[in-house]
Amino acid sequence: MDTRRLRFLLELSRLGSMRAVADVLDTTTSTVSQQIAVLAKETGVPLLEPDGRRVRLTPAGRRLAEHAVTILAAVEAARVDLDPGAEPAGVVRVAGFGLAIRRSLLPVADLLASRHPEVRLVISEHEPGEALTALLADDIDLALTYDYELAPATAGPSVAASVLWTTPWGLGVPAGDAHRVRADGTLAVFRAFSHHDWIGNSRNNADEEVVRTLASMAGFAPRFTHRADSLELVADLIAAGGGVGLLPMDRPTRPDVTVVALAGPDVLMRAYTCVRRGRDAWPPLALVLDLLRHGWSRGSGRGGGAASGPVIRAVPGLRCPGSG
Incomplete structure (x- = not known):
């Protein structure tokens, strides 16, 4: 079984079309089709089946593609072991x-x-x-x-x-309302804005979970009225009077929005x-x-927009809970 043909099959399982495989591997769609057809003859099982005007992998094709990951990784590992200077591909x-x-x-x-x-x-x-x-x-x-x-x-x-x-986050508020914060500490900041509307994330509930946890500790239930993924949109909503919401501390924002530090408990x-x-x-x-x-990074913020900020504190060895 030719490992080069396995790569064609693996890329097809990843990319979904022969044209995409041809583009990635710098060849033609006919070459992709021919190589997978030869691979099917070598294995003795159909690897592709019609799917409208396209093709898709058969169950056997998907199983072989899964094996291809391990086989090609082993080949690459052996090549690197024999020639540590070999270029990954x-x-x-x-x-x-x-x-x-x-x-x-x-x-x-x-x-x-x-x-x-x-x-x-x-x-x-x-x-x-x-x-x-x-x-x-x-x-x-x-x-x-x-x-x-x-x-x-x-x-x-x-x-x-x-x-x-990791990066610290604060509470984004209209610049004119920043004077409401008259005491230090996260819970004091939250209490100062307990009667405001709050802005959450539309596709991930982690932000809202943090806000609800801190609001509960501060003695109130937040009222979420808007949800957005883009940090620019969150800042725009805050500036327009749409509420308050979490924003990163190390990323510049609009001049009419102030990001109030949250500490004790920190929001990281x-x-x-x-x-x-x-x-x-x-x-x-x-x-x-x-x-x-090894730190090839730039910019900051949860969502869109390039920005610059201080170096972020690294936490070596920490893992997602439950991920081992």
């Missing part, structure tokens, strides 16, 4: 939230293009739950997720997760790299993880 599929993509992944993509051109990234923006679902379905190789210390996430036993960085976001257990030995993925963990 392959397509790494990544899904993550906007902050991690802009701040940590895009600098890695730039570095790969200049120093490791045989390793390519396919990037999708997803909230943590969506990214983990895709990871468990083997639709991606790497998920960039986040949680808060006050709202820890559970990734599951089949996922290995490591903290990439934790960003994670998540992979399926045993997959991080695959050389292209191992390279990407190594670059991410």
Whole structure:
């Protein structure tokens, strides 16, 4: 069984179309079709079946693609072991939230293009739950997720997760209302805005869970009226009188919005790299993880928009609860 043909099959299982495989592997769709047809003859089972005008993998094809991950990873590992200077090669599929993509992944993509051109990234923006679902379905190789210390996430036993960085968050309020805070401490800040409307995240409940927890400790139930993924939109809603909401402390915002520090208890976001257990030995993925963990990052914020800020405190060895 030719490992080159296994790569064609694996990329088809990942990318979903022969044209996409041809683009990634710099060949033609007819070559992709021919190589997979030869692979089917070698294995003696149909690997593809019609799906409208396209094709999809048969159950046997999907099983072989799963084996291909292990086989190709073992081949790559053996090649690197015999030749430590060998260049990793392959397509790494990544899904993550906007902050991690802009701040940590895009600098890695730039570095790969200049120093490791045989390793390519396919990037999708997803909230943590969506990214983990895709990871468990083997639709991606790497998920960039986040949680808060006050709202820890559970990734599951089949996922290995490591903290990439942490960053403090505060409460975004209209600049003209910042004078309401007359005492130090998170609970005092929350009480000062207990009668305001609150802004949450539309696709992930971690922010609301943090707000509800702190509001309960402060003696009230928050009233959520708006929900948004983009930090720019959260700030715009705050400035327009739509309420108050969590925003990062280390990221510039609008001049008519003030981010009030929250301390005691602190509100810390934790960003994670998540992979399926045993997959991080695959050389292209191992390279990407190594670059991410060694601080190739820029910008800040949960959602859209580039920004700059201070170096974020690293927490070595910390893992998502439940992820081992």
